[in-house]
Amino acid sequence: GAGVSQSPRYKVAKRGQDVALRCDPISGHVSLFWYQQALGQGPEFLTYFQNEAQLDKSGLPSDRFFAERPEGSVSTLKIQRTQQEDSAVYLCASSLSGTGHSGNTIYFGEGSWLTVV
Amino acid sequence: AQKVTQAQTEISVVEKEDVTLDCVYETRDTTYYLFWYKQPPSGELVFLIRRNSFDEQNEISGRYSWNFQKSTSSFNFTITASQVVDSAVYFCALSEATGANNLFFGTGTRLTVIP
Numbered sequence: 001g002a003g004v005s006q007s008p009r010y011k012v013a014k015r016g017q018d019v020a021l022r023c024d025p026i027s028g029h030v031s032l033f034w035y036q037q038a039l040g041q042g043p044e045f046l047t048y049f050q051n052e053a054q055l056d057k058s059g060l061p062s063d064r065f066f067a068e069r070p071e072g073s074v075s076t077l078k079i080q081r082t083q084q085e086d087s088a089v090y091l092c093a094s095s096l097s098g099t100g101h102s103g104n105t106i107y108f109g110e111g112s113w114l115t116v117v
Numbered sequence: 118a119q120k121v122t123q124a125q126t127e128i129s130v131v132e133k134e135d136v137t138l139d140c141v142y143e144t145r146d147t148t149y150y151l152f153w154y155k156q157p158p159s160g161e162l163v164f165l166i167r168r169n170s171f172d173e174q175n176e177i178s179g180r181y182s183w184n185f186q187k188s189t190s191s192f193n194f195t196i197t198a199s200q201v202v203d204s205a206v207y208f209c210a211l212s213e214a215t216g217a218n219n220l221f222f223g224t225g226t227r228l229t230v231i232p
Contacts, residue, residue, distance in 0.1 A: 003161075033220075035220075040224075040225075041224055041225075042121075042208050042210075042222030042223050042224050042225050043162070043208075043220075043222050044222070045219040045220060045221075056219075059219070089160060091160075091162065093162075105164055105167055106152075106164070106220060107164060108154070108161055108162035108163075108164075109161060110159055110160045110161040111160040111161070113160070
């Protein structure tokens with residue numbers, strides 16, 4: 001389809017396991033964002049890419065979280081040594097413009113639901 | 118500091134009733150953007166509206182309408198003649214024009230429309 005695509009949709013990981021979450025943004029979209037949404041909460045910003053450049057990673061909760069977008073399209077969010085508090089929905093979003101959130105329409109994927117047991 | 122408050126955690130209405138979802142925001146920027154998103158059970162955040170801080174005109178789109186009042190820092194969302202398909206979690210969000218790329222979300226309001 002033409003929307004933001006994320007995989008896997010559901011992931012159960014054992015504590016300590018590494019996970020990788022993939023995001024395919026809308027074709028041609030310059031900006032890509034990752035958000036974390038805990039149960040019953042609003043999404044919280046993790047990191048932002050403009051093309052392949054990671055311009056803001058201030059929301060990443062620890063150095064176990066790493067994101068990349070090497071060719072400026074597909075992005076991967078990696079979580080190392082997962083812990084129970086990492087259980088959440090991880091939402092990817094993209095927008096056409098390269099100026100971040102300021103006024104641009106942000107389109108979200110359906111999210112990757114991560115459960116750490 | 119930026120903050121978005123959605124005081125209503127859950128609302129239930131009977132089908133065809135009107136319902137208003139409240140959103141109050143805080144920002145020090147003079148230029149900012151406000152958004153509403155709908156999150157159905159599938160999890161995807163569906164964009165509904167974007168409004169910049171210089172445009173206080175209310176907007177109507179079908180059964181949806183938005184009331185932006187800078188004087189009270191509110192950006193409320195009304196659904197007229199609610200339908201069961203409107204059942205979802207609705208998020209209000211704020212983006213500032215300067216500096217940060219963050220979109221700040223409220224905690225959401227879960228709307229249940231009872232047939």
